[in-house]
Amino acid sequence: MGGLGKTTFAQLIFEDAEVQAHFDKKAWVCVSDPFDVIKIAKEILELVEEEKTQDCSIVSLQKLLKSIQAHIKDKKFLLVLDDVWTEDPIKWDNLKLPILMQTCAEGSRILVTTRKQEVAQMMRATSDMIMLDKLSHSDSLELFNSVAFRGREQDKSNKGFGDTAEKIVRKCGGLPLVVKTLGGLLLHKGTIREWEEVLNSEIWKVKVVQEDVFRPLLLSYYDLALEIKSCLLYCSTFPKDFEFSIEMLIEQWMSQDYLNVRENSEETTEGREVFNKLVMRCFFQDFQKHALTKEIIGCKMHDTVHDFVQYLTQNECFTMEATCTHGIETSSANDTTKPRPGDKVRHLTFKNASSISSIVNCEILRTLANFDSGITSIDSNLIRRLKRLRTLNLSRNLIWKVPEEIGDLMHLSLQTLRLDGCEQLAKLPDNMGKLINLKHLQLRGCAALRYLPKGIGSIRNLRTLDGDGRVYCSEDAEALTLGDLSMMNQLRRLSITIERIGEDAATMDDVLDALQPHENLESFILYGYKGSTWPTWMTTSYLTRLTAFYLESSYSSVLPPLGKLPSLKVLKLWRIAHLEEIGGEFFGIEETSSSSFPSLETLALSQLYSFEKWELGRGEAQDSSNSQMKSISIMPRLSSLYIVKCRKLKQLPDFLLQNAPLQNLLNLSSCILWQPS
Template identity: 30%
Template sequence: MAELAFGIIGNVIQKLGSVAYQEFTLSSGFKSDLKKLKRTMSIIREVLLDAEKKQASDRLLRIWLGQLNNVLHDAEDVLDEIEYQALREQVVATYGSTSTKVRHFFSSSITRAFPFKLAHKIKGIRERLDEIAAEKDQFNLTIMRGDAHIMHRMRDPTHSFVHASTVIGRDEDKENIINLLMHPDCSKNVNVISVVGLGGLGKTTVAKWVYNDERVVGLFQLRMWVCVSEDFSLERLIKEILKSARCTIDPDWSVDTLQTVLRQQLRDKKFLLVLDDVWNEDRNKWIELRDLLIGASEGSEIIVTTRGNLVAFAMSTDSTYSLKGLSQHDCLSLFVKCAFTEGEEKQHPNLLKIGKEIVEKCKGVPLAVRTLGSLLYSKVDEREWEFVRDNEIWKLEQKESDILPALKLSYDQLPIHLKRCFAFCSLFPKDYRIGSFPLIHLWMANGLLCEMTSDKKQDLEDVGHSYIKELLSRSFFQDYEEETIGFPFYSFIMHDLIHDLAILVAQGECSVVDSDNNDIAGIVHHLAFSKIGQEVPKCLDKLTNVRTVMTTIDFQTLPLSLAEACILRFKCLRFLDLSDSSFEVLPSSIGTLKHLRYLDLSGNERIKLLPNSICKLHNLQTLILVECCELERLPKDIRNLINLISFAVTIKDTCFWEKRSLNSLRFFAVTNCPRLEVLFQGMDQYLTNVRTLAIKDCESLTSLSHSIKHLTALESLLINKCPKLSLMGGEKDNQDLKLSLRTLVISDLPKLEILPQWLRGSANTLQFLRIEDCENFTALPDWLPTLKSLHALEIIKCPKLSSLPVGTQLLTALRKLKIEDCPELSRRCKLEDYPKIARVPKVELDGDRILQHKKMTRSRG
């Protein structure tokens, strides 16, 4: 909770320092209160990192943090009101207003009533915050800066011995790693093998088993084992390596003497060094150590065990071995060892049956199996076993060496911004495949994404992608899958135990509401609904400052009563998911949600019109209206959504906008619009920020090319199932365009015969090109080899395409070529056109059989 408060304080302080708020204080007359508010927040912020460390063992401190969190949310809401007011002014200044009343309201920068109302709110917040700040002294909190947001906790040191009989289910892993040791890269004196995996998977155990194998013992002249943990200081590591090499160390030796002794010990020796439990991601620190080790004999090896791929990358890993979970059979064998004395399980068949169900919760993680098995050791009461089976792991009491404390080590190592983002993942169900788009926009709507410090302004979506990649690299997410369309959309899941960890750290901030869980803390700000009936849950009555309302995979239809209750009650909402609801008319009160950043109405098959009040949502960043098949048209003031970044829509109208601009729009998706004839009309000068455009199932759409010249920022373009669409019109005007496309996917366009000339404008940027199910596509253009950045080319179900153009071999950046269901083209690529693709590393021609043929052809050559 402290890390969440830390982030909110940062956002508030940043806003108070912005030009908009400085202008507001000059006109409002309560500059003093805002100045005091900023100063008090800065003081509290300095001790929050210490509070994070101490809150687990101090109930009063947790209560204090909860009170602080509420005040900070209120402060952020008040400042957002000022921001909203500035946006309203911007709308009227840009577009004007037909209402004399509204014009009068904006006759000055801020109306007279508005600052007095806010002054009262800000004064109240400042007084509450002053009281909380005064109470902090009782907790003896110390100021922490710099890298103090990372909580350094030493795990118990490991040693190199393991009894082979205690290791279950890791025979194949052991053999694979030994095989890597026995076949090193001979061009290097010292090779590095990283064993990577989730905390508790048994990386250390496998490393011990390899370390003590007779073949390994005979392979190296010197073997050393060092438990690194979080302290990657050069002096300590040299000492630990020398100790493991049985070298006597003088405590008065300097670092220079230590490094000299180490190099002498290793010179001309073939050694194996295990660096267990490495967390260091600083490549420079590793290079310092590596330079002292490279004087050894050829074939020396270092095995690194770590939880993160970033560590493996920093340590110049030659081979990365990703450790997976144990099978259910092996997990059950381990559980029996931990929960029963030898042979006892045969006397308690009912307990063994419950034990099998308990093992399923562990999802292949040995430490989780040991934790739950040890909890039940010597217990024969079935009710105690059922209690463990039926409760989430995070609710069960655990020792420091058990699974959740072990996983929390990974969480404690995260920087503050990632801790906050990870906590929000608790809102998704277990085994749920999380999409990058909704997760990034959930974070964005709640102000969790911060621009990186750089000269170039960074889009928040890009920041969100970088956060996900970092959490993936640290093993918080797994089973990564990319969308096949080539867009930057992908998905992943959280291991059940990581999900338990997310719930644990998000307590008091995020909660899932269902028919079995109505006991919600009054301080919760983010809700996910699951398995809710038609009745509005009574637990909502005590909630005041809810910012997120989302639904889960369990929903078929969101009850209207619940949706309406959320709109009416929660005026501070930032993220509202009303997908698959059944509104005929969206309540006009939606316009009162002035903080709203994300609104999803997708799958609403009854709604015909949106109230014009929705256009008051000037903060709205994302609006999803796909599969709203009865939606007749957009509100007339849609242009007032001046912050709209992402827009996806299904509509019955014949066109979208006439002289209506959405200048901030970066993602635009149009799907299943059967009457749409014109995509953009009178919008040409307003499209310069669109980065992604997706058009699908628009059977009446006839032309796109006239708008192409204005899409100068476009990076990804998807066009699918538009039978009347021609991409060739206006070729003379568009052939010299300077575009920046990176991805182009064209599918099911029967009118497409050849690629349009305007694509040549992306010769230096296009990386991914797919042409699929285009029955009349006859030829790739002779300028195709000018696409110097093309990495992947996929041609699928284009039966009239018979050959690759001359010069295809000049596509030196091409790494993947896929051709499928193009009979004549596939035949030529195997024979006379093969020289054109011989240099491409990965070629797929109607399946793996052709890959084998290609390899055989190479070997025969």
């Protein structure tokens, strides 16, 4: 049964310190269904060689397996195969697991999680099989209380809550997923009467597929607001075990108009609140956090929860799977008869397809997405028929050109176009400016894209322009220029490469000065800046709301006075080749200053190979005992300091360890540091 904790148990083993120390190489692969031997081999290789491989569609299985063997030869190797469904030995033979394990050192192991005893029999592992049992009542109650009474210790001691909790937990049947889900539901209900309503709900009597798990999930689902329900159900358009990017998920909720945006609020803010509410209800798990900001940036959905949302959306969401070179097979969430899409299908996902040319009832589609495919082209006639499409996801495919016909749909409702990872894409349609409702254009990893078409500057609603597209400094008849950006006043996220052509092109200093952002900018990444000075808007406290600033691969020898920024929480300086010294200009201290970096919590200095001197200032200001300096608060909230590969740095400034409430002094590698007593 799903929800017993098989994956969680395996994770505890995988992450155990003794296990980590015992094995030289480790790989965790979610196999799931359908069984894709190329995908599995590719993931194993990426994990053992610790870097991304080239696109799996152009790598043979034999080459992948040989590369894996080379990386695990004579090493103790732990391979976890999570969520295995197929017991077909022919499919497993293609993965050559016995040969791989013969390559490893003695003591290597394979750990498998599955719901099916037939899988253990096929792998000849029945003698080493662990059957997980349901939780005892006492363990279930302890788990429930840890979720439902989080931050409510006074209620935990209340007999009324305690008695009701006992009865609710008995209905959970010892399933950890159910216990956590109901705990998350009741965390937000503050009266005993509300708890009793859950206990006595008619939903417990509903007959549904996998009723032991689905009925408690229904209780939590029906308690959600309408817009939150819509956002949860949209997750069924993604494959099982998909690693969600929170940014992408919110972006697609926005495209479907699911978010109820309040006055004076941003859609992204509302989206984050919706996500957080779903997290608290235990609909997501396996969270990934940003290394510096600690904000959740990625997650997964438990496969049983995924089955549940697919169960609720089986008439509106469809998955089409290619079963051969020339055909596409259709399947719905929980229907093994695999009918063709009906009149109600709004969101269509296709997998393992090399081309897509004909879809039944495509005129009513709102989402068309692909996963694990190698599409080389899109039929122009199909594009013309997608009149209600809001999200088109063609990421990580082999297409080299988007059909011009996409711009002919002048009133197209398309709001999100994802082309990231399409490495062979060289050109976008010149008439893209006609996509008047487009809000998000994702082009990350489109290295072959020569330029962004000028028409993009006409898309007034564009919120996200993110990727490798080039924007030109000098005027160009076809390309988007810096001047065109001035008309795009709805942009919330801008990631571009600036191209300078000709001797008369503006200098880097002029370019950055002209790119003055809105004063409410919250995060800023500057990569490859070769200017000799900093623009005025970076030398004052103009960016009052800036919370994160990353300066990467810069050629400057002097830093801007970032200490003046009142809201800056995260600062990362990385690979600044000519930076030898951090001095007074960095702290932005003036005669009237009372503080420097008043909000900074995390500071990361990485690969500053010329960096050798770090001082508060020059002359008298350098003396931390100076009466003027004593009255200035410097980095009062700094809690985490990362210093990585700063080989010439030998000393930290006195104020840093004397005044800042450092909790983490992390990753001090390749440095020789003196710390004051």
